[in-house]
Amino acid sequence: MEKLIIPSILSVSDVIPLCDRILKTTQPLTESDNRVKELHARLSVVYDRLVKNQKNTNKSSLTEELIRLDKRRARAFIGLRDILHGMSVSLCDDYNNKASKLYTIIDKYGTQLYKFGYQAETAMLTSLFADFDLTENRLILTDLNIVPFYESLETAQKDFNLVSEQKAAELTDHTNNTEAATDILEKLFPELTRLVAMISLYYHLDPPKYGLIYNQMVTYITETNTVARQRKSRRENSEENIEKGITGS
Secondary structure, eight states, X not given: OOOOOOGGGOOHHHHHHHHHHHHHHHGGGGGTOHHHHHHHHHHHHHHXXXXXXXXXXXXXXXXXXXXXXXXXXXXXXXXXXXXXXXXXXXXXXXXXXXXXXXXXHHHHHOTTGGGSOHHHHHHHHHHHHHHHXXXXXXXXXXXXXXXXXXXXXXXXXXXXXXXXXXXXXXXXXXXXXXXXXXXXXXXXXXXXXXXXXXXXXXXXXXXXXXXXXXXXXXXXXXXXXXXXXXHHHHHHHHHHHHHHHHHHO
C-alpha cells in the first residue's frame, strides 16, 4: 500500500490544516465504526494539543501595544528635547542658560535615544530621569515652566515599562507551559498514519462504500505533499546556490 503520510517533509503549518480536513472528512465513519472512532479520537487529542501550542506561540497581543507606547514615549522625549533646544538657542538670557544646562543632559544620553532598542532606550531614559530629578534641575524645570512636558515623558516611560513587564511575564508563562511543536508532531504522525491506513484498508476492501471519503483524504494529502516537496526543493536549491557562491568565490 502506498505510503501517503511522509513525516520528513511535513511542517507544523502543513500538518494542522491537513489533520483538520482529515478529521472532518472521516468524522461520519466514527458513528458506525468503533475502530475508526478510536483512531479518530486518539488523533483528535494530539491534534488539539498541536493547535493549542500554535495559538500560544502566535504573536502576543501586547506586541502592538508596546510599539504604540514606544512611539508615544518617543513623542514625549522629542517634545521635551525640542523645547529645551529652542530655549537654549534663544536670545532670552533668562531662559537660554537654564535650558542649556538641561539640554546638555539630553545630549549626554543621546538626542535620538528613541532610535535605540527597547532596553537601551529604557536604560538611557532611566539615567536621564535620575539627572533631571536632582533638586537643582527640578527647580530649572519649574522656572522654565516645562514641568508638564517632563512629566509626560515620565508617564510615557512608566506606561511602557508596565506593558513590557506584562509581556515578559507572558513569555515566561508560555515557556513554562508550552510543549515543543516537534515533540507533539512525533506523537501525532503515528496516530495520523494509523487513521489514514485504516481508511485505505477499508477502501481497498469495499471501494463503493469508502471511495468518496478515501479519495477526498488522498486529495488532501497529495496537495499537502506537493506543497511540502516544492518548499523542500526551493530550500535545497537555495542552499546549493549559496554553496556554489562560496566555493566559486
